[in-house]
Amino acid sequence: RLPNDAPIFHPDGTRRLVIQAVDQLRPDGVEVIRLAASDGRVEPADILAALQREGFHTLLVEGGGFTISRFIDAGLLDRLHIAIAPVLIGAGQQGITMPSPPDTLAEAMRPTTTAFSVGSDVVFDCELPR
Incomplete structure (x- = not known):
């Protein structure tokens, strides 16, 4: 596209x-x-x-929720950065939706996370298990 x-x-x-x-x-x-x-x-x-x-050993995946969720589901991401901004849009694309979600909240992935303030935004640096 x-x-x-x-x-x-x-x-x-x-x-x-x-x-x-x-x-x-x-x-x-x-x-x-x-x-x-x-x-x-x-x-x-x-x-x-x-x-x-092709010789690449490090990859930055900059994509929407669908693309990112497929890389997470495949166990191919080491880190995930999520930025939250105080902007109310009210419509648009849904965020990260896992292709194979857990059956219960207890089974959900809970990455080690550090939060950073960037102006009025908050960025979460999540270390993902592989």
């Missing part, structure tokens, strides 16, 4: 790489890793394996 005129594709001297499940040409200089999708989704483990083959 990322359009070819997205700013992230503009050449700036850094390596530009996109992982996609569709045949779509990208701008010159952009490397494409094509992975198979299941139900329109690429598995987080497949993404991580492909990036490791």
Whole structure:
């Protein structure tokens, strides 16, 4: 869904790489890793394996609740940063929703967490079990 005129594709001297499940040409200089999708989704483990083959050893996943929850569910995140801002929107996308939620609250993941104030926002740094 990322359009070819997205700013992230503009050449700036850094390596530009996109992982996609569709045949779509990208701008010159952009490397494409094509992975198979299941139900329109690429598995987080497949993404991580492909990036490791390219020499990446650390990955920052900046995504919405759906993307992040799939990486958590797959046990592939070490840390999770959650920012809470005092802004009342009233509608929009739902937050993190686990694909395989626990049956009881007692079984829920309870990461070791440190909270930081950033102006009027609060950022939670959560260390996730693997």
